[in-house]
Amino acid sequence: MKRIVLVGNPNTGKSTVFSRLTGANVIASNYPGTTVGYSKGIMRIPNSEKAEILDIPGIYTLEVVSRAEKVAMDMISEADIIINVIDATNLERNLNLTVQLFKKLRIPAIILLNMADVARQHGISISTEKLSEKLGLPVIPTNALSGEGFKDLAHELINACIPEIHYKENEKWNYIGAIVEDVQKTEHRHPTLSEKLSGISVHPVFGLVFAVIVLMVSFWLIRFIGESLIRYIMEPGFNILYKPLLSNISNALGPDTLLHRIIIGNLINHEIDFRQSFGLLSTGFYIPLAEVLPYVVSFYLVLTILEDIGYLPRLGVLLDNLMHRIGLHGLSAISMFLAFGCNVPGALATRILETRKERFIASTLMAIAIPCMAQIAMISGLLGKFGAYGFFTLFGILFLVWIGAGVILKKYIKGESPEILVDIPPYRFPYPKAIVKKVWMRTRHFIIEAIPFVLLGVLIVDILYIVGFLEFMGKIFAPVVTKLFGLPPEAISALLVGFLRKDVAIGMLAPLGLNFRQLIVASAVLTIYFPCVATFIVLLKELGIRDMIKSAIIMIFTALVVGGAVNWIMILLGL
């Protein structure tokens, strides 16, 4: 099968092009050994032959500035045909990559001149004939959003040819400049609505207000979609379709056998309870599919919309300053934002950060200070009776922990946090099919990666419980829990369950009749001390064993310090 590679700057609409050319069978992957992602799919070319098409990370240059360029070059060299996607609103910068590419490679190619409509709005018009002549390549004007140009594309691929591009290195920009001069005409236009909105978005004051609004709407949407998926699809599905099946297996195995204990779990009131039974087939599937997956889908949906509209870099700019104080890059705000729904995509999102130090700090801070939506839901059940006061106290504490831990980590972890340097694309309308496809690819990736690990986690916890290890740990930690945290000894099992599932753990606090102080301490400790098993597994994969151990030690230590401090300070204050 022929291999086609899509090459271009970031934000040129490559992924929209990709989604237009491919069917449903698309996957998102990582280049082996790196955190750089690419997408792969199948497209049809005219004589009903199929071709493999790759969407590789956007790059500005072939010179190796970051990991992405090296990976991209490796993948480009394997291509049979190159489709170079160029953003018409930024011809000069885009051609920098084009001329480097074709001076170096002898691979047949065509050029897609994308976003010509946006360019026109800005008063820019480009002659495709002249550009084609100058570069010696077919140039197809496209509008990936409307679909214009794509019918011709498949046919034009046959005309892909090897261009002849020569220039002297130190004259590169003159060479490019000459092409642009010949090919592009610019007229002055008044600022468009999108430009005005863009100005507000990064304004130090208005931008922040705008950001708060956007984030609040986003949070609400994520929760709404997630909860709806759970309530109207997952829960009925599990209870009506799956439960009877499991009950049959349960009866066949006999409720007191070891096999039953591992596969189905404990029967609660003679019934299978998906949350509490803790068997492989019960809780092991329920957690990832019915509780986490709906939020993962919901999150990726909202994130992808924000991403495709072009808002994320602007958010990164606003938050970058704050983030740098705690050793993070503005873009890690995405991780933190995601973590509020579920720590798993939060952990995955640390991939976009460049250095190991940033990824370590981002992951650790996220796991320490950011409770997931499931947790938040349960916490609001418990703290609800104290009103907003309860929330502000708890989230205030977590925020301080986040800042404090970040400042300390930044100081003591070796490595660099590079300065922000990011292109801010014009705001644009998202293309629904591209969104659906990206969400599908990311979700599919999650399912394949997370589920086996959750199952493994459930199995291990079960074994530890059966063997009596958990009870043993309970006895050891009783003094810490009672004296340091001021919680009743029954709270220990909540802490132990918290490794598996944080919302269940919080739920276990309900019958204990805790007072305000104890609830705050317990909720804070449960958030900080350790990630849930799903997140743990993802982090283990992202950070590697050594960093994961360091991170875990930091988390546990922080939980002890914060839990103790909050408890004793509140006692002193008479709360």
Next chain:
Amino acid sequence: MERTLLNLTNNEEGFILSIEGGHHARNRLESLGIRPGKKIRKMSSQFFKGPVVISIDGREIALGHGLARKIIIR
């Protein structure tokens, strides 16, 4: 005293004279189109030495305070 990007006021334009610093910083900036000779307009900046947003060829780019200090303006 050289004029850097930081000395421009909001919406003021200037031409990039040179870029200080090492090879690495210059490459990063150049790949985004920020290089000597280009007309650059400062759009906004954030409080407390936060990132600066500039416009080149009609396209907005955000850069960190430290990077902005390296861009010398004519």
